[in-house]
Amino acid sequence: MIKTRKILGKTVAIALAGAGFFMTASAAADAVSDYPTRPITVTTPTAAGGGTDIVARIVSEKMSALLGQPIVISNKPGAGGVIGNQAMLREKNDGYSLFITANSNQLIVPWVFKNANFDPIKDYAPIAALGVVPYVLAVYPDFPAKNLDEFLALIKKNPGQYQYASAGAGTLNHLIPEMLTHTIGTRMEHIPYRGVAPAMADVLSGRVPIIFGSLSSVLENIKAGKLRALGVSSAQRTGVLPDVPAISEKIPGFRSEMWVALYAPAGTPGPVIDKLHKTAQAALSDPKTKELFQGLGMSVMTEGPEELAKMQEAEYQQWKETVEVAGASVN
Known part of the structure; x- marks a missing residue:
């Protein structure tokens, strides 16, 4: 009898535990719903x-x-x-x-x-x-390279001679051009600023001729003729700038965007x-x-x-x- 009672008690305990589990699971489901x-x-x-x-x-x-x-x-x-x-x-x-x-x-x-x-x-x-949003390789209108092919050839032939502006070390404005120059085996001089606004101001004035800016940050100045777009960092061209090539058209696999x-x-x-x-x-x-x-x-x-x-x-x-x-x- 004692043995039977123990087994019965264990069965009841398991049953109650199971019921508690289902109540907990049900409560959790209700909480989520x-x-x-x-x-x-x-x-x-x-x-x-x-x-x-x-x-x-x-x-x-x-x-x-x-x-x-x-x-x-x-x-x-x-x-x-x-x-x-x-x-x-x-x-x-x-x-x-x-x-x-x-x-x-x-x-x-x-x-x-x-x-x-x-x-x-x-x-x-x-x-x-x-x-x-893609980034755009944009230059001051007087910059000697008029298209992406000329730009890539120019910076490759003259390592370290051309400067680009960024919103600061470690930003996409800084690292996308570093990725580009590393890929083609050259370098440019990095000029960091404290934010996009001062970097853009110096590019628009011609003090620093190159910037990789997000499409939203450079589009208005491109349309106004204050900057010239040479390439976009997305895998394909963007519908907003259909005549501007993707950099990947010249450097297969090159892609970097802000998401x-x-x-x-x-x-x-x-x-x-x-x-x-x-x-x-x-x-x-x-x-x-x-x-x-x-x-x-x-x-x-x-x-x-x-x-x-x-x-x-x-x-x-x-x-x-x-x-x-x-x-x-x-x-």
């Missing part, structure tokens, strides 16, 4: 008014309407994205703290700043790629990630979103969590090599 039940905060590691911030606001407004909860933008700029990333490391992985950032802040900065203290692969769960993506802290529940991904895709498919992105020179992206993870892992290693070649690391 109800998500979100309160406002969401989206952090960006850039200042208000910048390209990443504008993308964050456009997408968040659409997602907020679809999710039925407010989405608050929190700007935490500084140190090329380090401050925003370190702030995100302190956030909970419950789906109410999200991160919208550009690949330049996320995948380059850890190689540039040795004290960045974040891992873009391990510390974040990818949700959705949002938008992408912006949505992340959550690592460990955020999969069903929450899935719901956010579907919501982001719905927001991006809205014609108004596409129109607003076009005004920024951007194209909507379609990559989900898995595709985004593969894309960032490959690019993370690519930037490691480029930063090393450029000698852009700082302590």
Whole structure:
């Protein structure tokens, strides 16, 4: 009898434990189906008014309407994205703290700043790629090279003789030309500035003749004849500048663009990630979103969590090599 009673008690315990499991699983499912039940905060590691911030606001407004909860933008700029990333490391992985950032802040900065203290692969769960914009090789109108062929021949024949401006060490304005010169076996002199605005001012004045600027930052001056576009960094030509060749037409495989993506802290529940991904895709498919992105020179992206993870892992290693070649690391 004692033995039977023990077996019976164990059976009841297992049954109760099983019931508890299913209750827990059911409660978790209900929690996800109800998500979100309160406002969401989206952090960006850039200042208000910048390209990443504008993308964050456009997408968040659409997602907020679809999710039925407010989405608050929190700007935490500084140190090329380090401050925003370190702030995100302190956030909970419950789906109410999200991160919208550009690949330049996320995948380059850890190689540039040795004290960045974040891992873009391990510390974040990818949700959705949002938008992408190519960079444009643009020169002062009096620059001797009139097209991409002439430009490549000129800098290859005269290593170190020509200067290019950037928004600072480790930015895409700095590393894309370093990638280019390394690929063709030459070099140019890097003139860093504290931001895009002062760099652009000196290029427009002719003090520094060359810049690799994002399409949105140089398009107006190209149209006005204040800069001459020689090439774009995307894999193919852009419809906004159809007569400007892709650099890859002359250097096969050359490609580097700025893209912006949505992340959550690592460990955020999969069903929450899935719901956010579907919501982001719905927001991006809205014609108004596409129109607003076009005004920024951007194209909507379609990559989900898995595709985004593969894309960032490959690019993370690519930037490691480029930063090393450029000698852009700082302590």
